[in-house]
Amino acid sequence: MADALSPHLPYLLWLVPLLPLLAGGITAFMPNRMGRPASWLALGALLVSCVIAVAALACSLAPVHEHAAPTPPVYTWFSFGDVALQVGLVLDPLSAAMGAMVTFVALWIFIYSTGYMKHEARFGRFFGFLSVFSGAMLLVVYSNSLLLLFMAWELVGLASYLLIGYYFEKPAAAAAAQKAFITTRVGDMAFFLGMIWLYGQTHTLLFFDHGHGLLETDVLASLAGITTIGGLTVSAAAALLLLVGAMGKSGQVPLHTWLPDAMEGPTPVSALIHAATMVAAGVFLVARAHPLFMNSGITGLPLTATAWIGGITALYAACVALGQNDIKRILAYSTVSQLGFMMVALGTGGVAAAMFHLIAHAFFKALLFLSAGSVIHGCHDEQDIRRMGGLARTMPKTFFAYAIGMMALAGFPFFFSGFWSKEAVLHQAEIWPGGHGPFLLAATAALLTAFYMTRQALLVFFGKPRSPGVSHPHESPPVMLVPLFVLAAGAVLLALVGTPAWPWFEEWITGESAVFNIGVLAKPEALKLIGLSLALVTVGVSASWLVYRNPSSDSRVPDRLENQLGGVWTFLGDGMRFDATYDKFIIAPLAALARGVDAIERQGFVPLMALAEGLIKRVGRWTGSADEKGLNDGFNQVCSGLQGSADSASACQSGRPQAYLRAIGLGTSVLLILYFWLIA
Amino acid sequence: MTPLPLLLTLSALLFVLGLFAVLSRRNAILVLVGIELMLNAANLNFIAFWRYGPPVADLTGPLFVLFSIAIAAAEAAVGLAIILMNFRRTRSTDLNRLDSLHG
Amino acid sequence: MIPLLLISPLILLAALGAVWKARPVHAALLLALTLALVAVLYLTIGAEFIGLVQFMVYVGGVAILIVFALLITRPGDEAAELARRPRSLAVGLACVAPVLGLLLYAISKGLPAETTVEANPALPVQALGVELFENSVPAVLAVGVLLTAVLIGAALFARETGEASEPPASR
Numbered sequence: 043m044a045d046a047l048s049p050h051l052p053y054l055l056w057l058v059p060l061l062p063l064l065a066g067g068i069t070a071f072m073p074n075r076m077g078r079p080a081s082w083l084a085l086g087a088l089l090v091s092c093v094i095a096v097a098a099l100a101c102s103l104a105p106v107h108e109h110a111a112p113t114p115p116v117y118t119w120f121s122f123g124d125v126a127l128q129v130g131l132v133l134d135p136l137s138a139a140m141g142a143m144v145t146f147v148a149l150w151i152f153i154y155s156t157g158y159m160k161h162e163a164r165f166g167r168f169f170g171f172l173s174v175f176s177g178a179m180l181l182v183v184y185s186n187s188l189l190l191l192f193m194a195w196e197l198v199g200l201a202s203y204l205l206i207g208y209y210f211e212k213p214a215a216a217a218a219a220q221k222a223f224i225t226t227r228v229g230d231m232a233f234f235l236g237m238i239w240l241y242g243q244t245h246t247l248l249f250f251d252h253g254h255g256l257l258e259t260d261v262l263a264s265l266a267g268i269t270t271i272g273g274l275t276v277s278a279a280a281a282l283l284l285l286v287g288a289m290g291k292s293g294q295v296p297l298h299t300w301l302p303d304a305m306e307g308p309t310p311v312s313a314l315i316h317a318a319t320m321v322a323a324g325v326f327l328v329a330r331a332h333p334l335f336m337n338s339g340i341t342g343l344p345l346t347a348t349a350w351i352g353g354i355t356a357l358y359a360a361c362v363a364l365g366q367n368d369i370k371r372i373l374a375y376s377t378v379s380q381l382g383f384m385m386v387a388l389g390t391g392g393v394a395a396a397m398f399h400l401i402a403h404a405f406f407k408a409l410l411f412l413s414a415g416s417v418i419h420g421c422h423d424e425q426d427i428r429r430m431g432g433l434a435r436t437m438p439k440t441f442f443a444y445a446i447g448m449m450a451l452a453g454f455p456f457f458f459s460g461f462w463s464k465e466a467v468l469h470q471a472e473i474w475p476g477g478h479g480p481f482l483l484a485a486t487a488a489l490l491t492a493f494y495m496t497r498q499a500l501l502v503f504f505g506k507p508r509s510p511g512v513s514h515p516h517e518s519p520p521v522m523l524v525p526l527f528v529l530a531a532g533a534v535l536l537a538l539v540g541t542p543a544w545p546w547f548e549e550w551i552t553g554e555s556a557v558f559n560i561g562v563l564a565k566p567e568a569l570k571l572i573g574l575s576l577a578l579v580t581v582g583v584s585a586s587w588l589v590y591r592n593p594s595s596d597s598r599v600p601d602r603l604e605n606q607l608g609g610v611w612t613f614l615g616d617g618m619r620f621d622a623t624y625d626k627f628i629i630a631p632l633a634a635l636a637r638g639v640d641a642i643e644r645q646g647f648v649p650l651m652a653l654a655e656g657l658i659k660r661v662g663r664w665t666g667s668a669d670e671k672g673l674n675d676g677f678n679q680v681c682s683g684l685q686g687s688a689d690s691a692s693a694c695q696s697g698r699p700q701a702y703l704r705a706i707g708l709g710t711s712v713l714l715i716l717y718f719w720l721i722a
Numbered sequence: 723m724t725p726l727p728l729l730l731t732l733s734a735l736l737f738v739l740g741l742f743a744v745l746s747r748r749n750a751i752l753v754l755v756g757i758e759l760m761l762n763a764a765n766l767n768f769i770a771f772w773r774y775g776p777p778v779a780d781l782t783g784p785l786f787v788l789f790s791i792a793i794a795a796a797e798a799a800v801g802l803a804i805i806l807m808n809f810r811r812t813r814s815t816d817l818n819r820l821d822s823l824h825g
Numbered sequence: 826m827i828p829l830l831l832i833s834p835l836i837l838l839a840a841l842g843a844v845w846k847a848r849p850v851h852a853a854l855l856l857a858l859t860l861a862l863v864a865v866l867y868l869t870i871g872a873e874f875i876g877l878v879q880f881m882v883y884v885g886g887v888a889i890l891i892v893f894a895l896l897i898t899r900p901g902d903e904a905a906e907l908a909r910r911p912r913s914l915a916v917g918l919a920c921v922a923p924v925l926g927l928l929l930y931a932i933s934k935g936l937p938a939e940t941t942v943e944a945n946p947a948l949p950v951q952a953l954g955v956e957l958f959e960n961s962v963p964a965v966l967a968v969g970v971l972l973t974a975v976l977i978g979a980a981l982f983a984r985e986t987g988e989a990s991e992p993p994a995s996r
Binding site for chain 3: 730731732736740742772776788789807814
């Protein structure tokens, strides 16, 4: 079947991003009351995309020797003179795996949304935006051209803006959408600069192009050979710029501030965009451009930067997550932290580890968000964990799904993909020749992850309900529960493909053959790391249990850690005051500048315009009076002059017969006199 | 002075007097008087030339005058009838009141 | 010649009066006088028939007609009527002077070479009759028709119609 499909695959592949985009476009023209048909259209398009993506994945799982460098067809988008911009799609293991994951997770989140968003006013529009987002994300994944990727990247950012600001009547939501867009814009500027730099050097933006693409050896060698500012090679500089772009989209410190605020959007949006897919786009970009990062000269600066930034982000976000009280914000900071993990993996040379963690994270983070949504929905829109409690008894199905997600994220051993993916990341970080800094940061972050997830679980699901709304929640309908279970199954099953015993995923990504060998687990390096991961999880969970067991029934009692840490707790809760710093040093000066310019316009420009207006009016009045007096009166005078002369002339026509006779007589005699005098 | 120039001058003067009356008299009937004078002057011319001009055997002069007199009478009758008609409408024979063609 | 010299000034004076007198009846009677004098003139130079016709038609017909017409159209206010003289002597003279000049000029230039100054040729009436009724019968008939038409027309014009005595509204 794979052989039958593969010739058509390059063309079928275009359907994967285009169908959801088309569905989104059609939804834009559907009236508001056609919400349900709009959701079916979106679901249908995504279902077809999912089928094709999975088929593509199946096709690309062909035996290794067919994995020559991919040479997909490219299309010329437009050309000026002899310069042409080309776009195309590529199907390599990276894009195949990512594409299948995105379509699959998105599909189940769509299904969940039909239940969760049932009572919303702009139901149809929601699905339209989701479709646009899905199509753009898939375009990012499959793109063979950096330009096409950038355009789809921007489109993804737009869809994120529209969806965060979905409840635009709330000022907080509108502000959050704007913050997200502007913060990611900073990263996008760097991305754009990097893209232009690369194009300027190589005159191509295709990744794979019969040996002349950006990620192919010839071009990479040439880029690494040119040195520019600061002793960096061109490839290093471009890679750093692309890294900044990825930092914006994936919420790495310091461009992370938008992600927690993005929780203003509906929970399915948080699940799909800000957990599973869009934020992963940054990681995907670095993974895709990894050859560029690797071949950037002797310093290896881009990779080092990636690893350190990832590590710092991971630890920072894990600390801040400790001090959060909103169920979604805990998960948001957790996402930031896990993205840091992925960056650590990428920086330390483990593209496969990063991708595996990305895919596993997508499943269990989406699962956690959707369960949080189920909790919020069931507790009648309560989001503060201090007011929840005892939901394990009253919402058992949700608790079951949540538990699986929580255990995967925290890193419970063996049966959960999160354990193996984190272990892979830590393994890569540990063997990195560039130092142990990122490893230590990541390990500490893993411990804290276990801690805060256990805290969340204890406060939300155990103990007694701490507020009336939470005492009698209603369990979610099947349309919301089934996706939870599917994702939970995924979170568990993926564990199988990532164990070191059968590093199938890693080998497939890097193009080697995989062998199932449980003996690998017995090797000392492997055991050391498995032991370390186990230790981290155990310590984290136990510490949290000790602090938070038997939570009190009173919601107003301060958090137990707060009692211990006091001001540090509040500092953590504020995100270590990043937002306040940005406000003071960036936003406030810009606002002052804007006010200054406005004052200039008001005081200077507007009076100038008023003056011009007065002048013009005066000229108008003058010409008007010139017309009135000059033209009109002159004309009138000519007319009355004519009339006067006409009156005088018509005085001859007295009507009296004798006057006429006299005239005739005189005239005739004069004529005769003249005749006799002159002629005769 | 031979008779012919005398008669011719007389007729010229009569003609001019009649013309003066036509052009200057206010009363329409007195204008008719002027017209009769003019006609008479012309008749006088004819007779003068017949009697004192080059000798001719035919009687064109008197013949013409005969017809002229007949027509003058007819014309005077019609003219007066018209003046009477107008008098009935306007109660006046003033020629200056006939200025409805006034522009 | 002598009679001519005597009658001509009289004719002129009478004509002048006819043209210049303010009272219409006086002017009309002076016209009659002028016409009579002209008839006398005709008689003296040998155009007796014409002179008699002049008497009968002009003096006895036209002049009387004019007098009657004046009587019919007498204005209610004779004094106001009399106060109106011919508008301006100068204008009238200015208009007729060129004509007089022309006529005199024509006379001076157009006099024939030979003239007849002998005795009166005496208008032969019989020859005139023959001339009239044999050679110019159509003319006579035409004049007859004309006179008939004039008679009928004048009678029609001058009859009393019902609405004719109202003054016109525009004045």
